[in-house]
Amino acid sequence: MGKTEVARALAAATGARLIRLQCHEGIDVHHALYDWDHARQLLALRAAEGGVDEGELFSERFLLRRPLLEALDSAEPVVLLIDEIDRADDEFEAFLLELLSDFAVTIPELGTVTARTRPTVVLTSNRTRELHDALKRRCLYHWIDYPDAAREAEILRARVPGVPEEITARVCAAVARLREEELYKLPGVGETIAWARALLALGEQAGLDETLGVVLKVREDLDRVRSQAVLDGV
Numbered sequence: 591m592g593k594t595e596v597a598r599a600l601a602a603a604t605g606a607r608l609i610r611l612q613c614h615e616g617i618d619v620h621h622a623l624y625d626w627d628h629a630r631q632l633l634a635l636r637a638a639e640g641g642v643d644e645g646e647l648f649s650e651r652f653l654l655r656r657p658l659l660e661a662l663d664s665a666e667p668v669v670l671l672i673d674e675i676d677r678a679d680d681e682f683e684a685f686l687l688e689l690l691s692d693f694a695v696t697i698p699e700l701g702t703v704t705a706r707t708r709p710t711v712v713l714t715s716n717r718t719r720e721l722h723d724a725l726k727r728r729c730l731y732h733w734i735d736y737p738d739a740a741r742e743a744e745i746l747r748a749r750v751p752g753v754p755e756e757i758t759a760r761v762c763a764a765v766a767r768l769r770e771e772e773l774y775k776l777p778g779v780g781e782t783i784a785w786a787r788a789l790l791a792l793g794e795q796a797g798l799d800e801t802l803g804v805v806l807k808v809r810e811d812l813d814r815v816r817s818q819a820v821l822d823g824v
Contacts, residue, residue, distance in 0.1 A: 592779050593714040593734055597671035606667035611657040613678040625654045648699035661709045668709040676715040687725050749783045761786045764798050764824045774808040781805045
């Protein structure tokens with residue numbers, strides 16, 4: 591639906607650096623905040639055994655900065671995109687809430703790191719689970735719905751310069767028709783753009799039905815649309 595694009599557009603408009611944290615099941619502090627370069631630490635230990643002083647093992651030089659720490663430690667303006675927060679578990683959400691409340695975090699070996707420049711944070715969710723009220727209360731909530739046909743056509747022209755109007759009209763009409771069906775996965779704006787690019791690349795011989803796999807990625811959806819002739823007349 592373009593949720594990620596909101597953060598990209600905000601970063602581009604403000605001249606800020608975009609840092610993205612992609613959430614997933616099982617994500618933890620070591621994926622999101624920091625970790626230690628264990629391979630380099632092991633080499634440093636071996637060097638120390640040979641009489642070479644490599645310094646403290648838990649120092650900045652061995653620190654691996656993950657997206658959250660990168661955002662906190664950046665001297666330049668940052669847009670921090672925390673994508674699909676609903677994929678993470680409750681424990682990680684609680685940690686994230688604490689971090690975003692103060693924009694500071696404690697690394698046991700190094701101390702407290704406070705944001706040098708407070709980042710602008712964009713959180714996205716696909717509503718696979720409900721987020722906690724404590725997190726939602728701290729956000730400006732914005733629901734991104736499917737665009738109407740005219741707006742989607744504008745987006746398509748902007749993303750695929752030179753696309754013929756015939757392809758624009760057919761693709762937007764076909765996507766709108768698909769969104770009226772009870773499909774496992776409804777096509778978003780990204781699929782609209784991909785479909786137009788596919789038709790443009792394949793030329794006049796390509797039809798909507800032959801390229802339907804660009805838009806629908808579930809066999810049952812493909813069978814339903816084809817068996818019920820959903821796109822006839824488009």
